[in-house]
Amino acid sequence: xxxxxxxxxxxxxxxxxxxxxxxxxxxxxxxxxxxxxxxxxxxxxxxxxxxxxxxxxxxxxxxxxxxxxxxxxxxxxxxxxxxxxxxxxxxxxxxxxxxxxxxxxxxxxxxxxxxxxxxxxxxxxxxxxxxxxxxxxxxxxxxxxxxxxxxxxxxxxxxxxxxxxxxxxxxxxxxxxxxxxxxxxxxxxxxxxxxxxxxxxxxxxxxxxxxxxxxxxxxxxxxxxxxxxxxxxxxxxxxxxxxxxxxxxxxxxxxxxxxxxxxxxxxxxxxxxxxxxxxxxxxxxxxxxxxxxxxxxxxxxxxxxxxxxxxxxxxxxxxxxxxxxxxxxxxxxxxxxxxxxxxxxxxxxxxxxxxxxxxxxxxxxxxxxxxxxxxxxxxxxxxxxxxxxxxxxxxxxxxxxxxxxxxxxxxxxxxxxxxxxxxxxxxxxxxxxxxxxxxxxxxxxxxxxxxxxxxxxxxxxxxxxxxxxxxxxxxxxxxxxxxxxxxxxx
Numbered sequence: 001x002x003x004x005x006x007x008x009x010x011x012x013x014x015x016x017x018x019x020x021x022x023x024x025x026x027x028x029x030x031x032x033x034x035x036x037x038x039x040x041x042x043x044x045x046x047x048x049x050x051x052x053x054x055x056x057x058x059x060x061x062x063x064x065x066x067x068x069x070x071x072x073x074x075x076x077x078x079x080x081x082x083x084x085x086x087x088x089x090x091x092x093x094x095x096x097x098x099x100x101x102x103x104x105x106x107x108x109x110x111x112x113x114x115x116x117x118x119x120x121x122x123x124x125x126x127x128x129x130x131x132x133x134x135x136x137x138x139x140x141x142x143x144x145x146x147x148x149x150x151x152x153x154x155x156x157x158x159x160x161x162x163x164x165x166x167x168x169x170x171x172x173x174x175x176x177x178x179x180x181x182x183x184x185x186x187x188x189x190x191x192x193x194x195x196x197x198x199x200x201x202x203x204x205x206x207x208x209x210x211x212x213x214x215x216x217x218x219x220x221x222x223x224x225x226x227x228x229x230x231x232x233x234x235x236x237x238x239x240x241x242x243x244x245x246x247x248x249x250x251x252x253x254x255x256x257x258x259x260x261x262x263x264x265x266x267x268x269x270x271x272x273x274x275x276x277x278x279x280x281x282x283x284x285x286x287x288x289x290x291x292x293x294x295x296x297x298x299x300x301x302x303x304x305x306x307x308x309x310x311x312x313x314x315x316x317x318x319x320x321x322x323x324x325x326x327x328x329x330x331x332x333x334x335x336x337x338x339x340x341x342x343x344x345x346x347x348x349x350x351x352x353x354x355x356x357x358x359x360x361x362x363x364x365x366x367x368x369x370x371x372x373x374x375x376x377x378x379x380x381x382x383x384x385x386x387x388x389x390x391x392x393x394x395x396x397x398x399x400x401x402x403x404x405x406x407x408x409x410x411x412x413x414x415x416x417x418x419x420x421x422x423x424x425x426x427x428x429x430x431x432x433x434x435x436x437x438x439x440x441x442x443x444x445x446x447x448x449x450x451x452x453x454x455x456x457x458x459x460x461x462x463x464x465x466x467x468x469x470x471x472x473x474x475x476x477x478x479x480x481x482x483x484x485x486x487x488x489x490x
Contacts, residue, residue: 001045007121008128008382009375016126016148021155027085028097028156036086043081047074050121053374069292077121080107095456097156101149102449102456108145109446112347116291119346119383123148128382131177132170133411136389137436140348142445147173183408186428190396191227191255193217194404195236196422199369206238206262208245213422214259215249221424222255229333231398232259234270234342234367241275251278256333260341260365267322270294272339272365274332281331285324286341288350294321329359335431338393342366345384345397348438355391355439360431362387364397377403377419385411390438394429 006016023042027035051074055067084107085100092099108122119125124145127133135143147169154166195213214236221227230253239246240261250257256276263269263285270286289295296306299320307317327350329336338354338361345351345364354362364384368377381403388395388407395407402419406427417425 001049003042003046003126004049006126007050007379008125009378011129013126013129016123017151017155020123020149020152023085024097024100024149024152025156027089027100030089032086032090035089036082039085040078040082043078044074046081047077047121050379051376053371053376053379057370057372057374057376077118080111092453092456093460095460098153099453099456101146101153102452104149105142105146105446105449106453109142109443112349115289115295115297117288117347118291120379125383125386128386128411132173133386133389134177134180135173136386137392137438138176139445140352140390140438140443141386142348142443142449143438146445146449180410183410183412184430184432186394186414186430188228188429188431189225190406190427190429191218191221191230192396192398192404192406192417192425192427193221193230193232193236194399194402194417194421194423194425195233196401196420197369199367199400208238210236210238211246211249215253217422217424218253218255221426222253224426227255227426229335229337229396230255230257231363231365231396232257233398233400233404234260234272234365235262236365236398236400237261240264240271241273242280247275247278247280250275258330258332258337258339258363258365260367265322267319269322269324270341271324272330272341272363274330274337276332282328284328284330284339284341286321286344287324287327288344288347289321289323290343295323296320327353328357329354336360338362340364340384340387342368342380345387346380348387348390349443351387351391351393352439352442355393355435359393360433361429362391362393362395364395365399366397366403367400368403369399369401373420377401381405385413390436392434392436393432396427396429 002019003016006012023039026038030038051070055070059067084103088099088103089096104123111117111122112119122141122145124141126148127144132147133144135147150169151166154162193214195210195217197210197213214232218230236259237246240263241247241250241259258272258274260272263271263283272284274281296318299306310317329338336358338351338359340350340362342365351362368380371377384397385407388409389411392409394409397403397405397407403416404425405416406414406429408414409432415425415427417423
């Protein structure tokens with residue numbers, strides 16, 4: 001549980017290796033079953049506190065029935081930690097302590113994969129408020145997480161050589177983080193718009209009042225000066241800008257615009273549009289959907305069960321969102337903007353893919369109003385902030401009720417609006433064209449961790465073979481040697 005209090009928005013990230021060291025040391029001393037039980041309890045406490053905002057945020061919207069999903073999620077996440085600890089203990093044996101950091105790196109990488117990917121609680125985010133997070137431009141979030149885990153292993157080991165090695169790693173990481181070059185100055189101006197529309201009103205039916213609110217806020221923001229780009233949040237417009245009514249309203253603004261809007265094309269799609277000079281210049285559909293929020297596994301086969309669940313929660317018979325299939329920067333205002341839609345901003349691979357395909361600026365459009373006033377929205381924001389560091393790109397973030405902010409390539413928040421208010425935020429930004437080592441090489445830390453585990457496993461097999469040889473030698477040859485020695489008078 002103590003580990004959860006070191007994750008953002010807490011400023012105590014430096015302390016994250018301490019509770020993890022206790023866990024690693026205990027796992028290395030227990031048999032696999034004991035390691036499983038202890039780690040499950042530890043992880044349940046960790047995720048239970050880290051995600052405590054979930055039932056509090058969703059119950060007012062969907063009723064108390066949704067709170068039953070919270071312990072299920074915590075239990076599933078705890079199982080992934082417990083399984084990793086038990087398997088590492090079983091396979092690596094005496095090398096368990098130093099194998100755990102690499103096993104955890106693989107676990108965090110695996111948790112980001114597939115339709116059920118969920119990166120809350122990835123170890124690297126613990127160091128997000130510290131200068132050590134600057135290592136993310138070398139190896140992504142995985143490198144930062146590996147540093148957290150290796151520091152914990154060094155503390156758990158406790159021997160002077162291990163402690164010195166851990167201190168050296170932290171010192172090198174700190175030196176790198178504190179010597180990064182300054183952010184490039186912002187030479188362009190963007191206008192970020194925060195409408196603060198009640199999500200319950202959206203769920204009951206979209207209206208033109210929402211569009212009117214965003215139009216009015218944008219006009220008021222433009223009175224202070226022109227903007228090269230205006231960014232509206234996820235699902236800000238009630239209909240796609242390809243519809244005549246919305247297109248006319250946006251054309252009258254006479255400004256390059258990036259906006260979230262629904263698309264009806266083979267089903268409902270959550271989209272971001274680039275709109276300029278009266279035309280749609282591009283569209284990006286949300287690729288990574290929220291499990292059981294935007295997509296429902298086996299929806300057709302389990303139709304009866306889902307309908308019963310939705311009735312219990314007071315919801316209509318939801319069918320889910322059609323996922324996007326491709327990621328490509330959107331052309332607007334002579335820029336190539338990589339759009340990340342809400343949940344996608346918590347996955348390093350999505351920002352990296354956009355930059356590799358030419359994005360020179362990143363834009364996060366979100367609707368965190370579902371989180372309510374809880375800490376969940378701030379956690380979401382702080383996780384997305386790391387994408388700026390990994391790619392060394394400016395990130396322009398527009399949220400329905402927040403967090404609306406501009407983030408420099410160093411991860412520094414240059415400006416942000418208060419949450420829960422309607423307003424506009426003019427911010428400077430700049431294009432960046434270089435590729436970081438992480439953008440170029442991707443998840444090399446994960447591959448390195450797999451090789452490290454393989455090496456440790458081969459080492460334990462070698463040690464085991466040596467012990468077996470020694471026992472066989474003593475059993476079979478020592479009596480012969482001893483007998484011969486006796487005959488010779490030795």
